[in-house]
Amino acid sequence: MSNSAEPGALLDLTLTAGERAFRDEVATWLAENAPRERRPYDGRAMVEFDRAWQRRQFDAGWAGISWPAEYGGRGLSLVQQVIWYSEYARAGAPTETGVCFVGNAHAGPTLIACADEQLKQRHLPAILSGEEIWCQGFSEPGAGSDLAGLSTRAAVDGDHLVVNGQKIWTSYAHHAQQQELLVRTSTGARRQDGITWVVCPMDTPGIEARPITTITGHDDFCAVFYDDVRIPLSNVVGTIDDGWRVAMSTLSFERGTGFLPEQVELVARVDELVELARTRTDRAGRTLICDAGWAERLATARAEAHAVLAMTLAVVSRNARSTLPGPEASMVRLLFSQLQQRVSALAVDLRGLEGLQEGSPWVHDYLYLFATTIAAGTKDVQRSIVAERVLGLPRGR
Amino acid sequence: MPLDLLPDDLQRAIIDAATDLLDPVAAAASLRTRADGPVRDLGVWDKATAQGWFGLAIPEDAGGLGLGTGELALIHHALGRTLTPGPYLGTTVAATVAHATGSPLLAEVMAGLPVGILTTDEPSGSFRTVDREDAGAWLVLSPDRAALLGALPAGAIAATPDSMDPGARPALVTLDSDVECYVEGTRPWTLAILLVAAQLAGIAQAAVAGSVAHTSVREQFGRPIGGFQMVQQRCADMATRADAATQLCLLAALTDADAAQLAASALLVAADAAVTNARDDIQNHGGMGFTWEVDSHLRLRRAHGLRALLCDPTDLRHAVLAGTSARAW
Numbered sequence: 035m036s037n038s039a040e041p042g043a044l045l046d047l048t049l050t051a052g053e054r055a056f057r058d059e060v061a062t063w064l065a066e067n068a069p070r071e072r073r074p075y076d077g078r079a080m081v082e083f084d085r086a087w088q089r090r091q092f093d094a095g096w097a098g099i100s101w102p103a104e105y106g107g108r109g110l111s112l113v114q115q116v117i118w119y120s121e122y123a124r125a126g127a128p129t130e131t132g133v134c135f136v137g138n139a140h141a142g143p144t145l146i147a148c149a150d151e152q153l154k155q156r157h158l159p160a161i162l163s164g165e166e167i168w169c170q171g172f173s174e175p176g177a178g179s180d181l182a183g184l185s186t187r188a189a190v191d192g193d194h195l196v197v198n199g200q201k202i203w204t205s206y207a208h209h210a211q212q213q214e215l216l217v218r219t220s221t222g223a224r225r226q227d228g229i230t231w232v233v234c235p236m237d238t239p240g241i242e243a244r245p246i247t248t249i250t251g252h253d254d255f256c257a258v259f260y261d262d263v264r265i266p267l268s269n270v271v272g273t274i275d276d277g278w279r280v281a282m283s284t285l286s287f288e289r290g291t292g293f294l295p296e297q298v299e300l301v302a303r304v305d306e307l308v309e310l311a312r313t314r315t316d317r318a319g320r321t322l323i324c325d326a327g328w329a330e331r332l333a334t335a336r337a338e339a340h341a342v343l344a345m346t347l348a349v350v351s352r353n354a355r356s357t358l359p360g361p362e363a364s365m366v367r368l369l370f371s372q373l374q375q376r377v378s379a380l381a382v383d384l385r386g387l388e389g390l391q392e393g394s395p396w397v398h399d400y401l402y403l404f405a406t407t408i409a410a411g412t413k414d415v416q417r418s419i420v421a422e423r424v425l426g427l428p429r430g431r
Numbered sequence: 432m433p434l435d436l437l438p439d440d441l442q443r444a445i446i447d448a449a450t451d452l453l454d455p456v457a458a459a460a461s462l463r464t465r466a467d468g469p470v471r472d473l474g475v476w477d478k479a480t481a482q483g484w485f486g487l488a489i490p491e492d493a494g495g496l497g498l499g500t501g502e503l504a505l506i507h508h509a510l511g512r513t514l515t516p517g518p519y520l521g522t523t524v525a526a527t528v529a530h531a532t533g534s535p536l537l538a539e540v541m542a543g544l545p546v547g548i549l550t551t552d553e554p555s556g557s558f559r560t561v562d563r564e565d566a567g568a569w570l571v572l573s574p575d576r577a578a579l580l581g582a583l584p585a586g587a588i589a590a591t592p593d594s595m596d597p598g599a600r601p602a603l604v605t606l607d608s609d610v611e612c613y614v615e616g617t618r619p620w621t622l623a624i625l626l627v628a629a630q631l632a633g634i635a636q637a638a639v640a641g642s643v644a645h646t647s648v649r650e651q652f653g654r655p656i657g658g659f660q661m662v663q664q665r666c667a668d669m670a671t672r673a674d675a676a677t678q679l680c681l682l683a684a685l686t687d688a689d690a691a692q693l694a695a696s697a698l699l700v701a702a703d704a705a706v707t708n709a710r711d712d713i714q715n716h717g718g719m720g721f722t723w724e725v726d727s728h729l730r731l732r733r734a735h736g737l738r739a740l741l742c743d744p745t746d747l748r749h750a751v752l753a754g755t756s757a758r759a760w
Contacts, residue, residue, distance in 0.1 A: 044439035045501045047685045047760050053433070113434050120760065301756045308752055323752065326745070333748040334703075336756060337679075337696035343759065344678035348436040355437070365671040420670055421663035425643050428658035 044351070049113075057117045063094060064125035073128045075398060076252040081167070081209050084132035088164030097162040098142065100291075105146060105158040112354050115291045116347070123298035130402075133206045137161035137168035139292055141214045143284045144231070149271045153233060157212065169210035171201040171234065171258060172281070178203075179415045181216075182225040182278065186260060188217035188232070190267070190274070195219070195232060197240075197263040203409075207243040207256035210236050215265075216281060219274050231277035233269040240264070250401045290349035290363055297346055297370060301339045303377055308332050310384055322384065335377050342370045361423035364416040371406035371413060378403045434760055436681050438505065445502055449509035452478050455637070458514045459726045462597045469565040470598050471517025471545065479519070480543035485526045493530055494541055500622065504629040504684040508677065511633025511705075514726070514733055516598030518562045520630070521548040524623045525570045528577050532614050536568060536579055546570050546579075548623070549604055550741060561740065563588050563602035570619075571610055572741070574750075577619040578610045596736030597729070621691045623741060624750075625683055628697035631737050632676035634730050635704035638712040639669045641727060645716055662715060669711050672704035682759050692757040695750035702747075705734035 049057065069087055074080040091097045092106075099118050101107020110118065123129055142161045145154055160166035177183040186199025197217055207213065213234040220228035236243070240263040245253035272280040311323040311332060322328045345366045353359050381396040382389040389396060407413040421427045438446060452475060461472065479485075488503050489495025503523060510519055525546035529537035540546060547562030549571045558571065571578040583604065591601045643666060646657030656662050679700050683693035709731035713720035720727050742750075 044435045044437050045442050045681065045685065046433045046435050047682075048433045049760065050433065116434050116760075305756050308755075326748075329748045329752060330744075333699060333751040337699040337751050338675065340682070340693060340696045340757070340759075341675035341679040341700050344436065344682035345675055347434060347682065348674075348678045351435045351437040354435075362674070365667075365674050368667070368671045369675055414664070417664045417667035418660070420667035421657075425639070425666055425670055427643060427647060427663055427666060428655045430658050430660050430663045 049117075053113055053117060056114055057121060060118055060121045061125065063096070064121055064127060067091075067094065068122075068125045068127035070126075072395065073130055073132070075250070076254070081133050084128075084134050085164040085167075087128060087132075088134045088138075088162075092163045098138070098158075101142065101146060101158070101162070105154060106162045112291070112350060116294060116350060119291055119294035120298050123295040123302070126302075127295070129295045129299045131205070133167045133209050134161075134164055136170045136205070136210075136214070137166060137212075140170060140284060141168040141212070144214065144280060145271065147283045148231075148280045153269070153271065157233070166212055167206065167210045168212045168214060169204050169207040169236070169256075171204055171207075171213045171215035173203045174200060175202050179412055181281075182229070184216055184218060184229065186215075186217050188219050188230060188265075190219070191264075193267050194264045195230070195267060195270070197234070197260040197265060199260050201258040201260075203246075203255050204243070204258050205255045207236070207258050208245050208253070212236065213258075216277055219277075222275070226278040228275050229277040229281070230274050231271045231280040232265055233271065234263070234265050238263050238265065248402075249404060250398055290346060290353045290359065290366075293366075293370065294346060296374070297339070297342050300342070300370075300374060300377060301336070303381070304332065304336045304339050307377070307380055307384060308336065314384065328384065331376075331380055335373065335380060338369065338373050339377075342366060342373060345369065361419050364411075364419040365424065367411070368413055368416050368420065374403050374406050436678055436685075442502060442505060445498075446505050446509060448482060449506055452482070453509055453513040453515050455513040455515075455726075458516065459729055462514060462516060462729050463723065465593075465597045469517075470600060471565055472515075475515065476517060476543060476545070480541075483541075484519070485522050485543065486541035487523075489526055489530050489537070489541065494538060495526070495530075500625065500684040501681060503622075503626060504680050507626040507629040508633040508636075508680065511630030511733075511737075512637045514598070514634070514637070514729055518545045518547050518565055520623060520626055521546040521562060521566070521570050523626060524548075524572070524577075524619050525568065525579055527622060528570060528579050528614065528619050531616075531618070532579070532612075534579055536581070540568070544568055548572055548740075549580075552603065555603075558604040558606070559601070560588075560604055561594065561596075561599035561601050561736065563590055563600040565600065569604075571613070572620060572623055574620045574742075574746075575617055576613040576615050578613045580610070580612070594732075594736055596732040598733055599736050617691055620741075621694045624698050625680065625690075625694040627737050627740055628676070628683070628694065628701040629680045631698070631701035631705040631734060632673065632680050634734050634737075635669070635673035635676050635701065635708045638705070638708035638727070638730050639666065639673050641730075642666050642669060642712045642715040645719075649717075665711050665715065669708045672700075672708055676701035676704040686757065686759045690757075692751060692753060693759065695747055696757075698741075699747055699751055702734070702738040706731070706738060709734050 098107030099110045103109040174184050188195040188197045215232050215234040219230040222228040240261040242259045243256040245256050248254045314322045349363050378400040382400045483496045486495030487498050491497035526540045544567045546568045547560050547566030549558035549560050552559045569580040588602045594601050649656050679697045683697040686693050713727045719725050
């Protein structure tokens, strides 16, 4: 429709012939290889499911699609990433946050950005192949949204750090072999000073991971205790006391594409609910979709799911042109996380009493998705980021 | 890079030209006085015409600028943002209808002949418009067909009570005979839905800007109220709504296949964003927000007027829920 389709032109959704061919290749591979069965909710079965899927992607060359080729990645362009993630979700591949998530989306990119060659060689291939599961030792009982308030201490003793303290809400700590651990090595002028980012092997003596049962009834995360845990100084990424910068270097989450699979999948999820409302009837035999109340919730959900995709595409477009990712991603996060919750509530509500069936996918999703407005910055913190960094309002209290 | 929602240099230039031309202060002043007669500012209209706004998406060999729906959406976003009144929507859509049908009116429309919109009024069989004093031609618009009519006899147009939107001049229009020059097809309707959505997204964004400007300087308890979390959180939600509406409008504008559902989605999201943000902006202004002098209520009025312009909520929901989800890429 626009004649601005020549290379370099913007405000444009046109794919090149090469990108269309790539899309077809990806769609074909995913149709043949994406797991058909639903992901188990916990235990060994879940771990093996996630690892097997990671391994299958790795063997076919699809693991680490945004990572540089020298570390076993695919080194795809941003557009190809958008295509890959979109087709991934359209193929029905698992979009739940799996045990390989922290390694793929956070620890790996951090190592690529900040670690020395030895750490990269040791861990990156193992992350991509699914051999190494990682967890994230950031949050503490006294430091959640206020991450810089962390107090787990580490003292330098010869060529080791000696760690004492506690982490909490550590997803899959009881399944992980490695942890990206933030510790306090000194107290500087700012609280962000004096934090160190270190690779902590989870089999080091003195570590205890106690699973915590979540509101879904599953053991998704742990409290982790550190009692004189000795970690070689060679495991420090960046330098001692410079861990805040290291941690912040990858919070951009793959330049905005990180949540695309879940976002595309949400559109499909709404489609299923629209279909359900077209077939379920009330006592008078009318289909539920004829009811204005249901229709409004469904239409709003579908329209907002489209909006989330559009906002993400705008963030990706913006990030493609700047070295630092902008705070606009927090607006996407705000709408997306709350929309996920509204859609999962709709999935329960539309089914009446049947919708309450314990152990059903819709009850699991409804409860599990309460995490989306809490984890990775609560919606309250996201709103403060939007107010102060997008809108430039005065700093709040 | 394609799959891109940011404007390029040419598109930026279009936005800048619109921003230079459209004066929100003058527009608000004229709306506030509710003067009789045409609502459009003739000087602004002539300059917009000279810049080629009404032929923006008409191919160059037909005398237009050969740009696309994305550029039209940017213009209408600016019209909404600045609350510019006048039959910009009808004239823009009429040009595409005139081009598609080979109508001799095309040149006149691109040269600034203002075109009002007529929508069917069930069950009376008459038509409704909000452009009663300001149209030299008429566009009959419905979801699956459109027709372009010349000037109507004065007796055909019966004014109805004023709208809460002072930029609207409502009337009931009765035609002597059935309209015979319909062209079938959904494109004019979809374009109109999309451009209304773009205007509403612009209003939503203007409400954010109004609230940020005010709460950054208005002090209570010894500091700007924009530093209070309750106000911050409300502004953050407003910004999120405005961004959702704006980006979805652009995405819908760039999507060729199955654009109807995305345009309807954009209207649904943008209408909610505009009305809700206008309401929140009134609240953010405190006592001043309740006054005639502050622009907040003008955005609320226009938001309601645009939301109801083409279809009611039931029709809109049906359009969004039809079929399976549209794909943009």
